[in-house]
Amino acid sequence: MYVYSSGVLVTLVMCGQLPEVKVIIVGGGLSGLTTALLLASAVATNIIFKITVIESRQRLGGRIFSSTGFPVETDSYYVAKDLGAAWTWPSHDKNLGELLQQLNISLKPQPSCGSDIYFDASNGQILQKAISGWQQGTYRVKHEIGTYHIIQRLQEQLSHYSKSQEGTSVQIHLEEQVLEISKGTEETVQFEITSDSRSSGPSKYLADVVILAMPPKLAISSIQFTPNVPNPLRNIMYSTPTWMEATMKLVFTFSAAFWRKQGLSGSAFALRSRSSTASPFSQIWENEEEQPLDEKQGEKCTLASLGAFVFPPHSTYLQHKTQKEVLQYTLPHLKVLYGEDAETCLVSFMSHNWSQEVFTSTSTSTSTSHPSTMKGVGHKLLRQPVQLENKEVSTSRCLLLLAGTETEEEHGHMEGAVMSAKRVVAQVQEWCSTLPSRE
Numbered sequence: 112m113y114v115y116s117s118g119v120l121v122t123l124v125m126c127g128q129l130p131e132v133k134v135i136i137v138g139g140g141l142s143g144l145t146t147a148l149l150l151a152s153a154v155a156t157n158i159i160f161k162i163t164v165i166e167s168r169q170r171l172g173g174r175i176f177s178s179t180g181f182p183v184e185t186d187s188y189y190v191a192k193d194l195g196a197a198w199t200w201p202s203h204d205k206n207l208g209e210l211l212q213q214l215n216i217s218l219k220p221q222p223s224c225g226s227d228i229y230f231d232a233s234n235g236q237i238l239q240k241a242i243s244g245w246q247q248g249t250y251r252v253k254h255e256i257g258t259y260h261i262i263q264r265l266q267e268q269l270s271h272y273s274k275s276q277e278g279t280s281v282q283i284h285l286e287e288q289v290l291e292i293s294k295g296t297e298e299t300v301q302f303e304i305t306s307d308s309r310s311s312g313p314s315k316y317l318a319d320v321v322i323l324a325m326p327p328k329l330a331i332s333s334i335q336f337t338p339n340v341p342n343p344l345r346n347i348m349y350s351t352p353t354w355m356e357a358t359m360k361l362v363f364t365f366s367a368a369f370w371r372k373q374g375l376s377g378s379a380f381a382l383r384s385r386s387s388t389a390s391p392f393s394q395i396w397e398n399e400e401e402q403p404l405d406e407k408q409g410e411k412c413t414l415a416s417l418g419a420f421v422f423p424p425h426s427t428y429l430q431h432k433t434q435k436e437v438l439q440y441t442l443p444h445l446k447v448l449y450g451e452d453a454e455t456c457l458v459s460f461m462s463h464n465w466s467q468e469v470f471t472s473t474s475t476s477t478s479t480s481h482p483s484t485m486k487g488v489g490h491k492l493l494r495q496p497v498q499l500e501n502k503e504v505s506t507s508r509c510l511l512l513l514a515g516t517e518t519e520e521e522h523g524h525m526e527g528a529v530m531s532a533k534r535v536v537a538q539v540q541e542w543c544s545t546l547p548s549r550e
């Protein structure tokens with residue numbers, strides 16, 4: 112049914128006495144899932160939210176991802192690792208900290224004992240060894256699966272809303288890509304969302320509120336908007352770099368933290384040239400000690416691992432290479448820094464190349480720079496409701512918002528993703544306050 116509120120026509124289904132608002136969240140990464148949870152638990156709103164999260168990948172989490180390793184010699188070592196986000200800085204990440212507390216997730220400090228290696232990026236040779244203390248204040252999620260535990264806990268919390276017929280509900284659709292968002296006509300006034308599901312084929316949804324919880328550049332490059340997103344915002348979305356989209360993350364797992372015996376922390380930093388580099392590594396660090404997940408042998412074995420970032424041009428060169436090929440390309444450089452033990456103690460290896468992930472990186476990506484040098488992220492227009500250019504239909508009848516870490520001034524890290532979720536939930540609540548209330 113349609114009702115008038117604050118002088119505008121709003122599409123509303125009345126469920127009992129409470130208005131029902133249909134919300135589509137595009138993207139099941141940290142920002143999308145946090146938005147869904149905050150909205151579903153926003154008890155004060157006097158609104159029933161029917162929320163659907165549409166996620167294109169076959170897994171949730173987006174740039175938070177853990178996986179099993181490729182065993183070097185035996186098939187007994189499969190260890191889950193953070194191949195996306197890993198660290199948080201609690202003194203700074205206040206919004207993420209609140210979420211972690213709500214989800215009952217503990218942190219542990221990034222290991223730090225011994226000297227870090229500084230090496231020349233242009234030839235991979237060691238320049239000096241010194242204690243930097245960069246690990247101070249850096250923490251990781253305390254769980255065998257790492258940061259992905261945040262996604263698991265969010266999913267668990269959201270599952271409480273999955274069965275509700277009458278109240279607020281949350282449905283999650285995996286392997287379904289949103290392709291098109293059209294603004295309704297005078298008759299339908301809602302958004303029409305067209306998607307393609309791997310299992311059920313093309314689908315159409317109507318929604319009062321659409322939240323794009325994905326990188327703005329990816330959204331504008333891969334979703335067709337009818338009418339179009341206005342030019343100023345369109346240009347900003349195209350030029351907003353996606354954090355870490357050109358990066359590759361590697362994890363080398365060893366039978367022991369052999370570097371500690373050499374008085375090393377496991378950390379290494381590339382110095383000098385970032386553009387012409389012989390070494391593929393820009394930074395290496397020690398991951399926490401691990402227990403293998405597969406304990407069917409009955410033995411618990413303490414492992415240790417080194418994580419590493421690889422940026423362009425190496426990550427571009429390594430696109431679509433097998434794990435074995437990536438290992439062959441990178442291991443000789445690791446041996447230069449850590450010695451023969453880097454090969455003899457190696458038990459498993461894994462890598463993830465984000466530059467070849469179509470639901471993170473865009474084909475228009477030309478980024479060759481380190482993410483810390485990125486400009487143009489967090490523009491204020493990204494935080495305002497998107498006004499699709501349809502002169503016949505007033506935009507206040509439905510709401511289109513952008514979430515995701517790139518939309519915030521505090522962009523890039525998980526903190527930005529959680530901040531964006533809080534912001535869009537406040538915006539939806541404000542929009543809802545124009546709807547008729549219980550009375």
Ligand SMILES: Cc1cc2nc3c(=O)[nH]c(=O)nc-3n(C[C@H](O)[C@H](O)[C@H](O)COP(=O)(O)OP(=O)(O)OC[C@H]3O[C@@H](n4cnc5c(N)ncnc54)[C@H](O)[C@@H]3O)c2cc1C
Nearest residue numbers: 138140141142167173174196197198289355515516524525
């Ligand atoms: C290698 C790497 C290391 C990082 N390290 C850290 C770190 O140590 N600390 C830290 O705080 N942050 C780190 N980050 C950043 C952190 O991962 C991100 O800030 C955060 O995960 C972003 O969440 P998001 O929800 O904004 O976006 P995303 O995680 O990108 O989520 C967007 C979701 O939208 C989905 N999607 C895309 N297109 C469509 C479509 N058309 N239809 C439906 N779904 C779609 C995607 O599959 C994805 O699941 C790192 C990132 C990477 C890649």
